[in-house]
Amino acid sequence: MPKHQQRQITDKQFHDAALIWDYHQMGTDRAAARRRSDWAATIWAWPPRQPTSTASASSLSWCSAAATAPPPARASRAARPSTTASTLLSLGVPGEAILVEPNAASTGQNITLSREVLAEAGVQVESLLLISKPYMERRSYATCRKLWPEVHIVCASEPLELDDYIKSIGDEKLVVDMLVGDLQRVIEYPKLGFAVEQEGPRDVCDAYKRLLRVGFDSRLINS
Structure with missing residues (x-):
């Protein structure tokens, strides 16, 4: 250190x-984070900085769908979906692979509402890449394990x-x-x-x- x-x-x-x-931090092996996941849920901060790391960007490239949750209320509701989607597009995630969930107001809703969006789109999910701020990995994992226990969870964050x-x-x-x-x-x-x-x-x-x-x-x- x-x-x-x-x-x-x-x-x-x-x-x-x-x-x-x-x-x-959950200590996820970076190679494990790059293995193919069905989708990625981004537990956003404001401003949206954490998915910009090389590790997170390469992890996202393996996902067949990325369901994004909004930043907190400091951003206007109108700005949230466009900001999250634009950030993912800048990382090379194809537009057709991005599903935006614009209404979540908590980490739990990040999971449950994104799950609903994916289900409505016909996306079957067995594995999940959770991308968060470094100090939010454990809470994000615990929340997802409670609300979506059947999926395999891998955590990722900016390696700082x-x-x-x-x-x-x-x-x-x-x-x-x-x-x-x-x-x-x-x-x-x-x-x-x-x-x-x-x-x-x-x-x-x-x-x-x-x-x-x-x-x-x-x-x-x-x-």
């Missing part, structure tokens, strides 16, 4: 964040170290808040029926508690 040079957070806090960062992701966002505390917030969802969503339960390593759980205690909490549910 690159040596942490920035001073907005302490070295100990960065170490704890890195433990959570690594846990959020935490230092590089922080530099791309430009706000260390915000990134750590996002990591903590997503881990809270991994922990709490199974209790609400939104995702499957996953066992967290002790060191990750301890890091999560330490970061909560010192105020990395702006992205918590109901915060």
